[in-house]
Amino acid sequence: MNINLSDFAKSKILVIGDIMVDCYLWGKVERISPEAPVPIVQTLKRTYMLGGAGNVALNLASIGCQTDIMAICGNDKAGDQLKQMLSENLITSHLIFNDAHLTITKTRIMALEQQLLRIDEERIQTLQVGLKEYLLSKLREIILSYNAVILSDYGKGLLKTPDITESIISLCRANNISVFVDPKGKDWGRYKYATCVTPNSAELNLVANENIESEKELIEISERIRKEYSLDWLLVTRGSKGMCLTGEFPSPLLIPTQARQVYDVSGAGDTVISVLAAGVSIGLSFQDAAMVANKAAGVVVGKVGTQPITKDELEAVLNHS
Numbered sequence: 001m002n003i004n005l006s007d008f009a010k011s012k013i014l015v016i017g018d019i020m021v022d023c024y025l026w027g028k029v030e031r032i033s034p035e036a037p038v039p040i041v042q043t044l045k046r047t048y049m050l051g052g053a054g055n056v057a058l059n060l061a062s063i064g065c066q067t068d069i070m071a072i073c074g075n076d077k078a079g080d081q082l083k084q085m086l087s088e089n090l091i092t093s094h095l096i097f098n099d100a101h102l103t104i105t106k107t108r109i110m111a112l113e114q115q116l117l118r119i120d121e122e123r124i125q126t127l128q129v130g131l132k133e134y135l136l137s138k139l140r141e142i143i144l145s146y147n148a149v150i151l152s153d154y155g156k157g158l159l160k161t162p163d164i165t166e167s168i169i170s171l172c173r174a175n176n177i178s179v180f181v182d183p184k185g186k187d188w189g190r191y192k193y194a195t196c197v198t199p200n201s202a203e204l205n206l207v208a209n210e211n212i213e214s215e216k217e218l219i220e221i222s223e224r225i226r227k228e229y230s231l232d233w234l235l236v237t238r239g240s241k242g243m244c245l246t247g248e249f250p251s252p253l254l255i256p257t258q259a260r261q262v263y264d265v266s267g268a269g270d271t272v273i274s275v276l277a278a279g280v281s282i283g284l285s286f287q288d289a290a291m292v293a294n295k296a297a298g299v300v301v302g303k304v305g306t307q308p309i310t311k312d313e314l315e316a317v318l319n320h321s
């Protein structure tokens with residue numbers, strides 16, 4: 001495979017989807033509360049990360065793509081935090097701040113070398129008609145500058161707004177821009193005509209209403225779903241079993257993972273869709289881009305916590321095989 005990672009700098013990719021703040025509160029525990037049988041965590045520091053669609057954008061920026069994000073958040077402190085983190089990571093933000101929305105924040109209380117508790121502040125909310133029209137008109141203005149669009153659906157409402165996903169996909173297709181979708185839930189009608197959808201095995205089982213056991217079944221059902229939703233490609237991520245790519249070519253492609261030490265699989269799906277879209281946008285075939293994405297995901301599962309892949313790590317893993 002002929003790939004020059006510095007080509008990523010020429011590629012401009014837009015992520016649209018559910019953005020969130022991942023907050024970590026680090027502390028120590030020295031005593032049990034006199035009020036209730038729970039530990040008292042004395043906080044030492046607080047760290048923030050871009051989560052959800054923000055983590056997809058972070059992966060793209062981290063491998064050197066020109067990266068933009070379009071999303072909605074609240075008019076609140078966490079929203080300001082998002083804006084600052086996006087700018088620190090050189091991600092161009094088309095964030096819509098809205099009073100009726102809340103910036104989704106997931107706070108982990110970390111002590112005794114583990115996660116003690118997670119506190120989620122979120123409201124599942126679709127966009128009001130006016131906001132939807134605003135987002136789509138903004139998108140119509142800027143769409144032609146992108147090489148690819150990624151829809152990162154975490155089920156928080158943005159991409160469930162009636163007709164929004166359908167409108168974005170048809171706008172991309174009308175302008176010959178590939179559109180990649182990381183799906184949520186079983187109603188895939190809104191993803192129809194996307195260039196590629198990237199479910200994990202559980203998400204494929206859900207949409208197909210099956211319990212896939214063999215690779216033969218996996219391939220048959222992938223093909224059925226791909227045709228049912230008129231997708232060019234379907235990339236199923238299979239955890240430690242790797243990936244299955246089906247599309248417009250004679251035989252499906254099963255890509256195994258290389259055995260490695262796994263620390264934290266969260267965020268692997270974000271890395272897959274980012275590297276896949278980036279690879280295709282610089283001219284790799286879907287097969288080659290999927291193989292690169294598989295290697296990239298193999299690196300991030302070896303890191304503690306949700307962290308993006310870097311260009312140097314990708315370079316190293318591609319050269320070692």
Ligand SMILES: Nc1ncnc2c1ncn2[C@@H]1O[C@H](COP(=O)(O)OP(=O)(O)OP(=O)(O)O)[C@@H](O)[C@H]1O
Pocket residue numbers: 199200201236237238239240241242243257258259260262265266267268269270272293294295297298301
């Ligand atoms: N144990 C593992 N060893 C090597 N690679 C792995 C392992 N688990 C996951 N991967 C890599 O990560 C990819 C995505 O993993 P998975 O199918 O679990 O995605 P996901 O469920 O969408 O993840 P996420 O938690 O980010 O939503 C796999 O296709 C594979 O390339």
Ligand SMILES: [Mg+2]
Pocket residue numbers: 182200269270
């Ligand atoms: Mg996923």
